[in-house]
Amino acid sequence: MSSGSTAAQALLFERVQLGLIIPGAIVTTALLVLYAYAASRPVSRRHLDRVSFRLLVHALVAHLVFCIVFPVSTINTRPGVACKVQAFFANGSLMFSAFMFFCVGINLPLVLAAKVNGQRMEKFYIIGSSLVCLACNLTPLAAGRFGQNPGNLTCWYIDPPGPTLLKWVMTTQTMWLLFTSVGEVVSFIVILVYLVGYELETRSFRTRLRGGKDTSTATTSTIPATTSGFPTIDLAMSSEDSKFLSSGTGASTGVSSVSRAQRVRGRERAREPTRSSIRMFRGIVLRIGLYPLASCLLNISTSVMDWRTSKDPNITEEIWTITTADLAIYCSRPLIYGLLAATDPSFIRAMQALYHPSDADYEYASRIQTQATRLFPWWRWRPGNARHQTRSGRLSTVYMDYESGVTTTTDGYERELDVLPRMPSAGGSTGGSTSTDTGASNLKVDVVAALETGRSVLDTKVGAENEHDGEDAAIDDDARTRPPRVVAFAAAPVPVTVDMHVRRASQDGRQDHGDEEMVQLEADREAVGWLVSQI
Template identity: 40%
Template sequence: MSNTKLHVPNTLDAHLQDTVLTFNIAGVVLTASLLFTIAYAAWNPVSRHHLNRVSLRLLVSAIISNLLFAASSIPVFTGQSAGCSFMAFFGMSVFMFSVCMFFCIALNLQLVLVHHVNGNVMEKFYYIASGVAVAILNIAPYAAGQFGYSSGTCWFNDPRPDVQFQWLLGSQTIWILLMCTGEVVSFLFILRYMYLIRKDRVLTSSFSTIPKPPIMAYRSIILRIGLYPLLSCSLNFTGSILDIWLTKNPVPTELQWQLSFVDLCVFGLRPSLYSLLAATDPGFLRAIRALQNDRKSTNSTGTTSSIEFPSSESHRMERFSMNSRVLVHVQPELGKNLPWKAHGNKSRLDQSNAALTPFEEQSVWSHGGAAGARGKPPFVDQEPEQSGSSQAEQEREREEELEVEIQMRSRAEDIARQI
């Protein structure tokens, strides 16, 4: 019954705007600090390659949008004015753009991993489509004079609740809910696809010898990237439902005041939560570690060291990035115009170093090669042509193994840059 009573102004009302202002300022500081760090890591050649990923660039665009949204939410206007209307238009535009970016992150994962679409090619279309959608959805209410001062903030301000609800639903809420639903569907689709691939590998008799597909090799990174749209989905669902309820129930009851406070806190905490989550991104953390290692190496030697590749204990993606360049440099002619297939059970990654060593040092007991070299059984001399043919076949086999490994790693690096 207390929630149906009209709200009685009290001392908490005076602190409502202060609380929201604190959230906005904290979001601006955290987001600006994170963006500055990312910019420095992208500028430094030691750490730049760790940030070369489509989803991370989309994330940076979303974080910049959240920074602008937090800055536009700081209360500057205390009444209806043209500046307040423009601030509401600007704030809603950058807010919708961030929603579109998080939807594009989830969509890009599905397109690249499941449908094998090139994420680097699609990236520009993500920005173009998001910009066009934001312009269409926000220019119409701004031109109709629907933005202005309302309940201490610059937002939709039509005095008729039903008209305000229609504009809110048609230009913002329904599209946010659709994109949130799309994020959940894409992520569930990726999980199902990963489960089916894992199931197929378990049912395969030569499971231990089949190279892992990129979606399985990078499953931890894929699941980690999926946290961005999931957080966006939870915040947007909560904020949209609260906006609908508050618009349909404009009477200032105690419940309405409490939910209004929660709604403002949800929007105010968005930049801070996104910044904290982005600070734990695998690519960003590897870039920071690369900068720290380079600084330690510089301090210990007194000279600037070259770029160091990660150690063998680091993530699988980093080992792909490290080893493929070495292999391509040693055998550049082996990676040209070759089919993408595995040759039996010879495509393990730990065979690449063996393939580069001389044949006599590897095959000590193979076809009598080493025995003949050490003057032991004479059957090699009796069938020199067969032994030479055997040796040539084994060399071709090792070359084929190396070709497959080079292509595997090249493909893995390409997938890593697209997700």
């Protein structure tokens, strides 16, 4: 190639780079500023308190570093220590961002399918990604392989195109980028299989209810409480003056009565066609599918181009064209991922909370306060009913029997409020009946409802303060005569999936049991979608 051609190629090189890297830097900076502002506001902070969102922020910070260092490493290419440092940070920031998106991809299947605690894994995601990036970039830096590349005249690997350069590029960069892309695709497939499995279990369960079969048999055969991996909220079963047993434990619990109108609605709901879980979760599927798609397009294409330019020692017109395309793809990474990050559901909810805050946004101003899933209208407007503070951010369903004072939790872990004593259960044990512990990975909450003289102490903050102040914190007079209720609590963020604990009807109340179950089923499925979207 002539010197004039080389100068023209270098000018094109610079224009392509700046034309793509500058918009990417602007978008990334604007997003980080908006993220910081939303995180500083109490009404929107809870929407951003997600493991995947924090990993996304780390990736955007790495992209911002890449936007600063990469143009310098391709324009200011004078040999020396500065060129080596520029190559180190350019490659390191690129790999770290790729690993962060890889961790975002694997977090959801680990949480849902493997029941791993996402919050506990967060530090391992960051530490593991940092160690791999340091190992892949400190090794060539210590070996003196970073510097001005004679092939593309940038601060990259110092070796000319050939077997040596190919070896270094493949082992310290290309192989790992391909690994992250494949991992994201596999994670996406796992989530799809998981949602399809959940849909099949739900359809089977509804089919048995429609067919009028024994609900007890259907429950235990289609949705085993201890082995099923598919998520649902605990279903509230009921029968007139009946009590039911946990499908896996036999722990007694009180349940609410169902009116005739509710039973009729349940039968009508049973005849309706089942909505597809894929349709219900289409926003989630779209969100978790865009990142693997972008990673495959970017990482695989750049890996192939790097392999092609690294093994050919002849600098031809074709090599320059491939190098320019390779540069354009690298420079477009911050812009593409920035646009995807701008559509993140957590960020959108935070922006909506800033401009149109709801009552829940005001109520849950602190990120350690619990988000309550309210299943009954009478519970909705109780003062302080969602003011629980949790240490671990987990979920439990608490069954409350106002007449006997029995409390039942579905997580197998019993916790009480500091200001109130335990209440004796129906069986005479202290603290109420609980279902069998199915493992530390199950969802749990750090407060359990207890009852004292008909007073609901689920209102931990308001009720406790009023009691200490000598005020009457009791609920209305008919609280003692109210039927048992069930309330599901979900903390923000929800780190692990919801275990199934479907209640089995007694011999005398199976039909009512199935009716209310059908009434609650659609609401429970919606709640599952909400839980998945919070991860």
